[in-house]
Amino acid sequence: MSNSFNISRFGKYWLYDLKMAWKRYGFGFLFMSIFPIIYYILGAIFIILFSKEHNLSDYHGIEFAGRALAFGIACAVLVLSFPKGVYGLVTDKEKGSAWLMLPASRLEKFITMMLNCLVIAPIIFIALYLASDAILTAFDPQMGDPLAITGQKFSQGVFSTSYGNIQISSFAFLTLVLISLIEYLSIFLTGATYFKKHKVLFTILILLGIQTILSWIIMMIGISNAEPRWLEKINPSTQDFVNLLNWLTNIGLIVILAITGTMIWLRLKKLQH
Numbered sequence: 001m002s003n004s005f006n007i008s009r010f011g012k013y014w015l016y017d018l019k020m021a022w023k024r025y026g027f028g029f030l031f032m033s034i035f036p037i038i039y040y041i042l043g044a045i046f047i048i049l050f051s052k053e054h055n056l057s058d059y060h061g062i063e064f065a066g067r068a069l070a071f072g073i074a075c076a077v078l079v080l081s082f083p084k085g086v087y088g089l090v091t092d093k094e095k096g097s098a099w100l101m102l103p104a105s106r107l108e109k110f111i112t113m114m115l116n117c118l119v120i121a122p123i124i125f126i127a128l129y130l131a132s133d134a135i136l137t138a139f140d141p142q143m144g145d146p147l148a149i150t151g152q153k154f155s156q157g158v159f160s161t162s163y164g165n166i167q168i169s170s171f172a173f174l175t176l177v178l179i180s181l182i183e184y185l186s187i188f189l190t191g192a193t194y195f196k197k198h199k200v201l202f203t204i205l206i207l208l209g210i211q212t213i214l215s216w217i218i219m220m221i222g223i224s225n226a227e228p229r230w231l232e233k234i235n236p237s238t239q240d241f242v243n244l245l246n247w248l249t250n251i252g253l254i255v256i257l258a259i260t261g262t263m264i265w266l267r268l269k270k271l272q273h
Contacts, residue, residue, distance in 0.1 A: 003105065004105050004107050005105060005107050005108060005111075006105075006108075009103070009104060009105075009108065010104070010108045010111070010112070013102065013103070013104035013108055013109070013112060014108075014112045014115070014116075016102075017109075017112045017113075017116060018116060018120075020086075021086045021116055021121075024085055024086050024089075025081075025082060025085040025086050028081065028085065029078075029082070029121070029125065030128075032074045032077060032078055032125065032129070033124070033125050033128035033129050033132065034128060034129075034132045035070065035074055035129065035132070036061075036067065036070070036129065036132040036133045036136050037132045037135065037136060039061070039062070039070065040061045040136055040140075043059065043061060043062075044059055047059050060140050060142040060143050061136060061140060061143050062143075063143070063144060064144050064145070064147075067133060067143075067147055068147060071129060071133075071147060074125075074129060075125075075177065075180075075181055078121070078122075078125055078181070078185075079181065079184040079185055079188055080188060080200050081200075082117065082121055082185065082188075083117055083185060083188045083189035083191070083192040083199075084188070084191075084192045084199045084200060086116070086117065087113055087117065087189060087192050087193065088192040088199055090192075090193055090268070090271060091192075091193065091194070091195065091196045091199075092196075096271070100271065100272075106268050106269055109268060110264065110265050110268050113189070113264070113268075114261065114264070117185055117186075117189050118182050118185055118186055118189070118257075119182075121185070122178055122181040122182055122185060123178070125181075126174065126177065126178060126181070130146065130147055130148040130174075133146050133147045133148070134146040134147075134148055148170065148174070149170050176249065179249060179253050182253065182257070183252070183253060183256045183257075186256060186257055186260040186261070186264075187203065187207065187256070187260055188200065188203050189260065189264060190203070190260045190263050190264055190267075191203030191206070193264055193267045193268065193271075194263070194267055
């Protein structure tokens with residue numbers, strides 16, 4: 001068992017891999033995580049340099065909708081760039097060979113990769129980003145409430161039924177954001193370990209292909225034209241609809257992680273240079 005997994009060796013390798021991840025991607029990760037503060041400061045500098053009045057009294061950054069959009073863009077950039085930037089080297093002949101020679105088993109490297117990319121990175125990113133946004137709103141109250149406690153404003157009306165719009169709490173909304181980040185990070189991590197070139201582009205093309213095939217299958221079996229009568233049995237004013245969404249979300253996360261995790265493990269297990 002020690003040849004496959006040794007807790008002491010795993011701990012040392014995990015710390016090493018975290019340091020290397022910071023070395024490869026730390027600046028970009030930090031830049032995106034505190035982007036609200038950077039954007040606010042750049043906006044203030046722009047006004048001082050180019051505004052005729054050079055007056056910051058009327059400057060209050062961007063409103064909630066703009067900050068929510070910026071958060072979404074930052075999440076997308078993280079998903080597209082982090083797996084490739086940190087673990088894309090495994091397909092490189094020289095760097096990948098050096099990575100394979102590191103004193104850790106394939107299992108330990110796999111677990112470390114999954115932990116760093118799918119747990120540590122998204123959680124720290126969301127925490128730092130929302131903390132940066134909260135600091136700004138505390139510094140300048142006219143910006144409005146922080147994103148961390150007003151997620152329901154952005155997600156209001158996402159689910160529309162005959163009973164009206166289903167609103168999501170801030171905690172549930174941020175949980176959905178975290179789950180979405182984990183799912184897409186796992187997908188692009190898979191692409192980063194399989195493709196030698198154009199990792200992001202090829203992964204996106206495959207995603208589009210899968211979505212096209214699924215849409216075609218749904219259309220062929222007639223689900224798209226079927227009336228969702230089963231929804232009429234669910235009263236959104238109760239907990240039933242929320243429970244259904246939780247089940248669907250959890251099942252989707254488990255399925256995606258099972259597929260991508262298996263693919264990544266098989267790739268690392270057979271990887272040679």
